[in-house]
Amino acid sequence: MTAPELILTPSEMKQADRETVESGISGIELMRRAGHAVADHAEKLVSPGARIVVAAGPGQNGSDGFIAAALLVGRGYQVRLGLLGSSDRLTGDAAEAAKDWTGEIGRAEDLPFHETDLVIDALFGTGLARDLEGAVRLTVERMNASGRPILAVDLPSGIDGDTGEVRGVAVKATRTVTFATRKPCHLLMPGRAYSGPVEVADIGIGRKILEAKGGTLFANNPALWNHVLPRPGLSSHKYERGHTLVASGGATRTGAARLAARAALRIGSGLVTVASPPEALGVNAAHLTAVMLRGCDGPEGLNTILQDPRFNALVLGPALGIHAGTRAMVAVAVHARRSLVLDADALTSFEGLATELHGAFRHAPTVLTPHDGEFNRLFKGHPDLLDPASKLERARRAAVYTGAVLLLKGPDTVIAAPDGRTAINENGTPYLATAGSGDTLCGLIAGLMAQGVPAFEAACAGVWIHAQAGASFGPGLIAEDLAELVPGVLRELLK
Numbered sequence: 001m002t003a004p005e006l007i008l009t010p011s012e013m014k015q016a017d018r019e020t021v022e023s024g025i026s027g028i029e030l031m032r033r034a035g036h037a038v039a040d041h042a043e044k045l046v047s048p049g050a051r052i053v054v055a056a057g058p059g060q061n062g063s064d065g066f067i068a069a070a071l072l073v074g075r076g077y078q079v080r081l082g083l084l085g086s087s088d089r090l091t092g093d094a095a096e097a098a099k100d101w102t103g104e105i106g107r108a109e110d111l112p113f114h115e116t117d118l119v120i121d122a123l124f125g126t127g128l129a130r131d132l133e134g135a136v137r138l139t140v141e142r143m144n145a146s147g148r149p150i151l152a153v154d155l156p157s158g159i160d161g162d163t164g165e166v167r168g169v170a171v172k173a174t175r176t177v178t179f180a181t182r183k184p185c186h187l188l189m190p191g192r193a194y195s196g197p198v199e200v201a202d203i204g205i206g207r208k209i210l211e212a213k214g215g216t217l218f219a220n221n222p223a224l225w226n227h228v229l230p231r232p233g234l235s236s237h238k239y240e241r242g243h244t245l246v247a248s249g250g251a252t253r254t255g256a257a258r259l260a261a262r263a264a265l266r267i268g269s270g271l272v273t274v275a276s277p278p279e280a281l282g283v284n285a286a287h288l289t290a291v292m293l294r295g296c297d298g299p300e301g302l303n304t305i306l307q308d309p310r311f312n313a314l315v316l317g318p319a320l321g322i323h324a325g326t327r328a329m330v331a332v333a334v335h336a337r338r339s340l341v342l343d344a345d346a347l348t349s350f351e352g353l354a355t356e357l358h359g360a361f362r363h364a365p366t367v368l369t370p371h372d373g374e375f376n377r378l379f380k381g382h383p384d385l386l387d388p389a390s391k392l393e394r395a396r397r398a399a400v401y402t403g404a405v406l407l408l409k410g411p412d413t414v415i416a417a418p419d420g421r422t423a424i425n426e427n428g429t430p431y432l433a434t435a436g437s438g439d440t441l442c443g444l445i446a447g448l449m450a451q452g453v454p455a456f457e458a459a460c461a462g463v464w465i466h467a468q469a470g471a472s473f474g475p476g477l478i479a480e481d482l483a484e485l486v487p488g489v490l491r492e493l494l495k
């Protein structure tokens with residue numbers, strides 16, 4: 001089984017680095033390995049004889065640049081190096097690394113970015129501490145304007161390693177070589193777009209150390225959850241595969257629930273029922289076949305249905321209406337302690353009332369699936385949840401606050417569990433931004449939970465499968481297609 005891909009934050013990586021040094025590999029040796037990895041990668045991009053320009057910063061990111069520059073000269077490249085600031089100010093390992101370079105040290109500001117075959121960006125890495133301004137800013141702008149291929153060392157300079165945000169201005173890299181693990185900025189937008197394809201170089205920091213210092217943040221891919229996906233045995237029957245209930249909106253707002261229901265069925269929920277307001281029974285009945293239908297008049301109706309313990313997973317929110325009745329249905333669901341997915345109107349009905357959800361979901365597996373707008377409305381008046389610059393941090397805090405798995409949607413969907421585990425998704429496609437796409441996602445997650453998949457894994461798997469299905473279709477995708485594409489994705493996963 002492949003191990004899940006760990007993502008370490010800059011400060012976690014610093015600790016892993018320190019621990020590795022304590023275990024006997026020197027700091028300068030780690031830097032040399034990093035420099036080697038950069039040189040090796042550059043060699044894949046341009047052939048010996050080519051011109052390479054290295055822009056080095058004052059910290060260890062610059063040191064990696066110095067070491068790579070020296071190696072590349074030895075391999076027959078024409079290398080020019082420019083430093084930000086004066087070389088007299090380099091200290092410790094950085095001063096040591098600079099000694100490898102015996103060529104001229106120019107000023108980073110003066111480098112001929114337009115007249116080179118490759119730029120190596122070694123200005124700043126994980127030590128970026130403030131926005132880029134003045135001469136540094138101009139240097140980065142000139143680098144970007146050159147139109148030449150840019151290889152970023154560790155991360156594109158100007159991108160915040162934790163948040164993926166641009167600090168004033170940032171290098172638009174063609175590719176990035178990073179060390180030991182990817183950092184959050186390689187997966188979170190806009191950092192992901194600025195990084196280009198990212199190669200992770202092994203510089204000898206062991207998995208045990210990485211797990212001890214990080215261990216809570218992952219790239220969302222099948223290695224994280226494939227082992228808990230339901231694999232029905234020969235003797236399984238539908239009642240063992242769970243029963244998902246999806247609440248429908250009124251007569252003119254029923255499609256969302258059916259999309260969710262269909263998705264729950266496709267992902268393997270043994271039975272799926274749409275709980276419909278009496279006035280919408282006709283329209284729902286006209287469109288449902290394998291999915292069953294039951295009348296459900298508001299919170300009381302839901303309470304009655306949930307007396308039957310076989311309904312073990314529930315979707316509330318899609319087109320349900322923004323009002324007190326929806327809040328009351330959420331309260332019924334919470335009280336019934338079923339696996340629960342809340343989206344759309346079920347979240348927006350609590351606009352400005354998030355305190356009512358404080359700790360509310362601690363007692364049953366629950367997944368909340370807001371996009372940024374819904375998140376901001378839901379947690380209005382809670383700056384501690386809204387203000388962190390990092391999407392990771394916002395999702396993590398909201399998960400702890402509510403006791404639910406918080407799935408914050410976007411091109412870089414973040415899934416955070418109250419216990420701290422967090423994953424960042426990256427297989428999304430812009431074609432998923434289509435009406436009803438979110439309803440389908442709810443159904444996938446609830447359908448997995450109905451089959452006993454824990455909330456965090458169900459949310460992660462649901463997001464990934466949803467995105468994979470969308471990507472496999474591409475242009476022209478509509479939400480109705482998504483559930484029909486799920487079997488193809490599952491077939492690959494369950495091989």
Ligand SMILES: NC(=O)C1=CN([C@@H]2O[C@H](COP(=O)(O)OP(=O)(O)OC[C@H]3O[C@@H](n4cnc5c(N)ncnc54)[C@H](O)[C@@H]3O)[C@@H](O)[C@H]2O)[C@@H](O)CC1
Pocket residue numbers: 013014017030031034057058059060061062063064123124125126127128129130131132133136153154155179180203205
């Ligand atoms: N385990 C790892 O990840 C390893 C990382 N190494 C490298 O070490 C780097 C981190 O090194 P450092 O901690 O020295 O940090 P950086 O080299 O990223 O930057 C720190 C320096 O930049 C200055 N600085 C920060 N923001 C600035 C701004 N906006 N404008 C002007 N100056 C600014 C700081 O004063 C400091 O001198 C990594 O990115 C990576 O390249 C490798 O050398 C070895 C192993």
Ligand SMILES: [K+]
Pocket residue numbers: 061121122123124125152153154155156157
């Ligand atoms: K860099």
